[in-house]
Amino acid sequence: MTKETKPPLDSRIGKDSPFDFGQRYLENEKDVFNHNAWDHVEWGEEQINQAKEMIAKQYDHPVKEFDKNLYNSNPAKYWDIFYKHNRENFFKDRKWLQIEFPSLYRVTAKEYQEPTTILEIGCGAGNTFFPILNQNENKNLKIFGCDYSKVAVDLVKSNEAFPENHTKGVAYSSVWDLANPEGKLPEDLEPNSVDIVIMVFVFLALHPNQWKQAVDNLSKVLKPGGEILFRDYGRYDLAQVRFKKGRLLDDNFYIRGDGTRVYFFTEEELEQIFVTDGPFKKEKIATDRRLLVNRKKQLKMYRNWLQAVFKG
Template sequence: MTISNDTASDSRIGKDSPFTFGQRFLEKEEDVFQQNAWDHVEWGEEQIKQAEELISKQYDHPVKDFDKNLYNSNPAKYWDIFYKHNQENFFKDRKWLQIEFPSLYRVTAKGYTEPTTILEIGCGAGNTFYPILNQNENPNLKIFGCDYSKVAVDLLRSNENFEESAAKGIAYSSVWDLSNEQGDLPKDMEPESVDIIIMVFIFSALHPNQWLQAVKNLTKALKPGGEILFRDYGRYDLAQVRFKKGRLLDDNFYIRGDGTRVYFFTEEELREIFCGESAPFVEEKIATDRRLLVNRKKQLKMYRNWLQAVFRKPS
């Protein structure tokens, strides 16, 4: 496994079947540099061992206790800074969501008129919120976009499409901390009123000691029979193994250069968090999306590893 500092996109291709993640198979190792990416690349013991060795070195220079307290005490501050610095340079719209999560297409398609409420947690500037809203043909759709960064919520609301949303559905947006200890729900939201919750690269920003409260708040918001659509970082992803000195906050939990936090999960951890003995959800699907990205010019291999899941609240 060759580790590169090149930035690798977290976006999906958009033509894959749900939980299939593409059909670009590497059948012969000598063909690896013939294209830019390969799907379903199985990791051998060599790749896992090298990833573990690189991660073990991170423990030699963890984040200092003073800085650790600083980052963990006010994480919203660093997301505010992130959105202020990136107002003109956000990620592409996540149009792939309807491919990977077909229920989003079903409830927003022409002819579907059932009252439906969608909550996107970590709405950012609206890269998921607006593609859903703009293509929606369900006259009874409500969509909530929430983020614990006020700057992000202000950006979302400043979009001209937000004011024109009446024809596309009812849109709400507010500052909300998924892990708030009071159990408060987003502004204007009733308990057990949400049909679909979207969490894309959001849960990883929470400290592990916040997971339990976050799950309680998700349970409070979601209707019986409602579902959570989940995508986040997997263990040994390129982003994890390339962290250098002074970035390790805790086991598999890091601080990025911009001050935002990120955790790297395994399938087993997700299953325990959302569907364990004391957890309220049922596993519909958990899958690993392994991708080998290739820099042909530099002859580098970059292993990406994401987790995708659907959890349902029992009826």
Template sequence: MERFQTDNTVSQKKQPRQQLSKAMEHMRFAVTVDPVPHATPSTPPIPDSIPPTDTKSPPETDAYGVPASYEPVRNPAARSHSPSNNQKRTDPFAFGSRYLEQGDDIFEFNAWDHVEVDPSYREFSEQQYEKQRADPVSDFDRKRFNDNPEKWWNTFYKNNRTNFFKNRKWLSQEFPVLDEVTKGNAPPATVLEVGAGAGNSAFPILQKNRNEGLRLHACDFSKKAVELIRGHELYDEKFIRADVWDVAASEDSENGGLPPGIEEGSVDVVLMIFIFSALNPKQWNQAVRNIWRVLKPGGQVLFRDYGRGDLAQVRFKKGRWMEENFYVRGDGTRVYFFEQKELERIWGGEEQGLDEESSPLFEVAHFGIDRRMLVNRQRRLKMYRCWMQAVFRKPGSASEVPTSTIRQDKDATETEET
């Protein structure tokens, strides 16, 4: 397509998109693919004949009618040429079943599951971390980014509004409990989303909801984000309420540090999608305490966030490193990249700084590391992504009477089967 100018009659052809953005040019060798790709297997060979999976009995209901279903829905893996179980061409596509095997063309699809990074990329990543540490954010910037984080998120949502994130239609597949609580015959349930943003998780849940007793509280510490949710065409206070709330609020703040309209021990499910990473590590303890306080015994925390080694971490250059695995983006928002054992310590109550007498001890009901390779056919790029996904469960059952302190609640459940 050409554009013509009348006076100087100069034709300007549309320039082709550059292969790499300026932010990624320094990692060209690690993310570009040779003209003739040679796939290497990331998993053991999968037999042509796959035995049927065991039939699972329906999940038992847990506290307050919330089903105790934790693991994501996964189809059995299959070879790309198996006519009996060709998961690589399933529609709609299901995460977790597309394996990259010997002989596969990596550009046949735009994403592959369970792909470990290659040695050259791993070596490059470690070199990047060393460079990031050697050139950290200035003390002045460190203070202004940490002192008023909601300011930067307000600016983010003012600039991007609702068009930045895609709707998360995959939530029910990754967290089956969301499918259960939205069924028409499900008992009443309260879902609290922390860090709801512009509603990209909340509204897909409401669109599939058939449960008249479902109540969804969408909270974010950005006033602008809450305004966007309240102004959405699907916002109906019969089912959803949006409020400003800082998950790391102290117990001395308004409403005892709890979200507006939420009482202690009243929530069945807490949804935390890419929100914990936005906190300063110094805020983790208080955030975990507040989540513990709002949950009923047996309640679940549905967690998904960035893992160490994700492309977003590797691509950071100078002036963004604040402390180990903790960075500030160009727009002033913060992000942390987690390890599995680190998250298990934080939510299991063993993180340093937590008092043994008041430690919330969540059960790690499920934990998975989502390692995915995304590819761009046109630019011949490979991008390694890494996300942490877990379900943390507050011990207890519906038969228990909620108690006023964390330690008492823990003691009351030590001898009970869960």
């Protein structure tokens, strides 16, 4: 089905199959410039080698040790600056989450009135938090939005859609560091009380030496049988390949121009972090590969995201 004939997003919630990542397949290379994007494009050896060559050049000019320590010492500071400059309009509302993660649709549906607690980690300005709250029809929903940027949390709390006793559920928001070494839980959240944890483009901001602590903290908030819904950048994504000199902090770990950090994962790494070395079970890990096309310039741009569901 082409982009022009695809039904509206809201009409597909609860109907589309999760982890399908779109249905436009490139079956003939001659058609590549007929559309702006193609789904499920497998990378050939040539594309992988090109990506590796470009990344190898980044090692010639890594971030200087002084700057590396500066960026790693207080990462929340750079997210505060980011949200001061960008506020709530930088990211689009993520209404697609209820398609890719059907459990979000199920627990917020009218026919589901069980007490349910959702925790979004890295809530930012609320681009996931508010769409879920506004579409919710479960009167027994509690939703927590946490971020280690105080500016982001202030944006959520100042939003007119945020009254704590919301007509569509109870909302909370607080400053919380997922990888805090003390193992503190978010404000007002009881241990092992969360049914669903949402982490969308969040884990990427952690230094690899923080992964274990973050997973330990997740295990303290999630109920037995609860779910972690995960999405992040995959290895060799266009964003990684495009980094220039002076941006490489560590293997596959970079500093952006605004001072925020980003890591690019593989499926194997995620399984190692959350399952092999962690306490969770793998429900699903998949790669969302897309080929974006600039038809005017005849350019091909390969995107690569990882999506996963882990269970407590």
